[in-house]
Amino acid sequence: MKSHFLFTNQQRNGIFLLLAVIVIFQCVYWFVPNIFTSTTKNIPGNVSEIETFRKEVDSLRLVEIENRKPKIYPFNPNYITDYKGYTLGMTNEEIDRLHKFRETNQWVNSAKQFQQVTKVSDSFLSTISPYFKFPEWVTNPKPKSQGYSNSYSNSTEEKTFDQKIDLNSASTTQLRKVYGVGEKLSERIIAYRDKFNGGFAADIELSEIWGLSLEVIERIQNDFTVKNPRAIKKFNLNTATRDELVTIQYIDYEIAHHIIEERALRDGFDSLEDLTKVEDFPIKKFEIIKLYLHL
Template sequence: MENFKSHFTFSKKQRNGIFLLVLIIVGLQAVYFFVSFSSEDVQVNQDELQAFQKEIDSLRLVEIEKRKPKIYPFNPNYITDYKGYTLGMTNEEIDRLLAFRKQDKWVNSAKEFQDVTQVSDSFLSKISPYFKFPEWVTNPKPKKEYAYKNNNQPKTYTQKQDLNTASATQLQKVNGIGEAYSKRIVAYREKYGGFIADVQLQEIYGLSPEVIERLTEQFTVKTPKEVDKISLNSATIEELVTIQYIDYEIAHHIIEQRTLRDGYQSLDDLLKVKSFPSNKIDIIKLYLKLN
């Protein structure tokens, strides 16, 4: 204990030195807190400051504009769930448009888009400037006043030209088939390696039933594309989903009904399958067989 106290025993001179050191520290702290060392003569050019602030604000606005998502012209008929979400559409509005398109119907104006989706006027005015419809919708050719007369009399099967070998120029001889439609027909044929049957003309965007009827009076599929048809009564889900318009859900319902019915008796029995795209059955039947 005595050794411990010896460390805190100071002489008179040492105590005076410590006291003086404490006074110096306290004085310096007081000077630091109460004396301002800043210059009061700093002059600020307000005009330059405002000009600099405006430049900063303008750069900030430019950066904000750059970060905004850009919208490019698009056809509203092809709006997906993700596209509709990024545009600001509600789930209900997107579902109405998708249900409308599932009926093979097309939106051909901003007003029709609003009628189908029921979007607000403010939202329509914001996105409608970006709508881009096909040329034949925005600038339709004026209809001739006289009634159409079919000078091309229906031909027999032998007289008809093969739809799988006809050129775009030959197709344009049919009334209602212009350059655009003939190119679409040839492009579809090349994409799928040829037509299987005339019914596939329904897949060509924009062809009306009347034009298809006039077309098949002059052309027909004589050399159909060879297809390995899938047996409806033994096909697996993986085989069924390779067919156009059949997804995994529909394939599951097809097999479920096949089990309940102990096999299908006709391809038309598919019309009784839940969620089956009945308007596409003629296309789907091209890839199926019973046995």
């Protein structure tokens, strides 16, 4: 038995090392859980602070998202473009219905009529209809009074060129005698005229004035016309450069590039109407663009 308890120095060191390792593991086993427990006790306070901080971050994020949303300003629903309709939340079918209605030269004059044409839902209409802004002659129509001597006749008889008043010298008072032209519209007509040195170049430029419907424009043209048009620099469509074309209203560099491409393919345009076949050409503004071109 004695031989079992006799160890060399090296063996004794090994036994002591083994005992030390066992004691260390025992200490870790007993004390480390107590550390975790004490740390866990402090967590609720930290969780509360973290939750408060998270709520602040979420609220700031919501504010930023709200600020990034496109703001809606008053607009005339008759001029809703594809992009405008998309940002408002209209479907492609609803936008197409509106465009087809407008192509027939008809106008939407109320929120109810807008819904009848586009077939939008009641909830959507209630959201956007407060932003609808119709021309003054629609929202505040002037009663037709018979025998009113200060207004121009509404007769369908067409006046001669000499009988009409020059649009480039007409006053706001004269313009307001036309049914449908109020104070604001008459001021817009004069303001547009004053933007150019020489005034209007042609009657078609009346269509550029916001708020003037086709019906009102026709009434204006019954009594007014451009007798002394402003001078316009015209470009030959078959020789004009890209830099010359982009000086024309509604023609940018991309459209100018398409015009030159189409001109090369056709070996020259035969008529100004051929422009309507150019890719991305603004067909609705053709009559305005035509003022600056010739063949």
